[in-house]
Amino acid sequence: MRGSLFLSHPAVDYRLRPSLGHMLLWTALLFLAPAVGTRDLPKAVVSLEPPWINVIREDAVTLKCHGASTPGDHSIQWFHNGSSIPTQVQRRYSFNARNTDSGDYRCQTGQTSLSDPVHLGVFSDWLLLQTSSRVFQEGNPIMLRCHSWKNKPLIKITYFHNKKALKFFQQNLNFSIPHANLSHSGEYYCTGFIGRTSYTSESVAIVIQTNLTDSEEAAKVEAEKIVTYSLLSHHDGTEEEAEPPAFQKHL
Known part of the structure; x- marks a missing residue:
């Protein structure tokens, strides 16, 4: 029993090697694909509505993300001072300004690279x-x-x-x-x-x-x-x- 069991392992291992190699290859391609796919994409653009870059606390502010996307795709990414805002997936991002809302805003769509920052200053x-x-x-x-x-x-x-x-x-x-x-x-x-x-x-x-x-x-x-x-x-x-x-x- 030991002999047959011992001999079966190399056979099983030999049969698995090709699929394991393919898995590693596909994994590598998946990791590389986003970098290759987004390398030459145009930048998204952030605009303010109304256009004022400085507001008083409690003012209504709307940020809009401009950039290509597929129909029905609402996977817009918003960033505030470098941190993602996971709850915001729409092109329009509206809020009543607080002091903590001061800072740089960026966005990205499914077919654009990250926008340049737009700075919003909130004052009391x-x-x-x-x-x-x-x-x-x-x-x-x-x-x-x-x-x-x-x-x-x-x-x-x-x-x-x-x-x-x-x-x-x-x-x-x-x-x-x-x-x-x-x-x-x-x-x-x-x-x-x-x-x-x-x-x-x-x-x-x-x-x-x-x-x-x-x-x-x-x-x-x-x-x-x-x-x-x-x-x-x-x-x-x-x-x-x-x-x-x-x-x-x-x-």
Whole structure:
């Protein structure tokens, strides 16, 4: 009995080896498949509705995930400060803001890679200057909103830029700049009355960026001509590089 039992083991083991190898191969392919399949997928995009990146506690906020997915697929993944939100599987993610809701939000659909982060700031204050971004491209519009806690009636509103009054409204809450230019960079805030009490919002730093691709290329060509001429005319001449001052953001 021992002999036959001993001889049967190699036979059984021999028959199992091919299937075990196939199992290991398929397991490896399954682990590799997600990485290969998502490598070249487009990024999802997160947007805010309304578009304000800063809100007051208890404000209604809706985040929306944009990206391709198959019909009927609701397997949207949401992330807050790097942690998954397992209860959220829809494209729209709505909530009344709490202080703990501040932070970065990302999303991903079944046919997209992880989105870039969108930062939401939640504040506890009576008055807040809201903006859709802290960085705008030159030529694009800027919309600012002087917002009161719980949307309490707000009157006699003044918008300020670098401590200089820009515009006074008796009741209008929004202030727009149709075409931003570099001079619009700086610190913005607003003041207003809730009842008979005057309030001032915290400052918001806004930066205007310009796309100088063509101008930079022209300047580079012109600079190269000047340097070439200088080198030909003065073999012992020296060249100095001057770096433009960096814009310091105060957030």
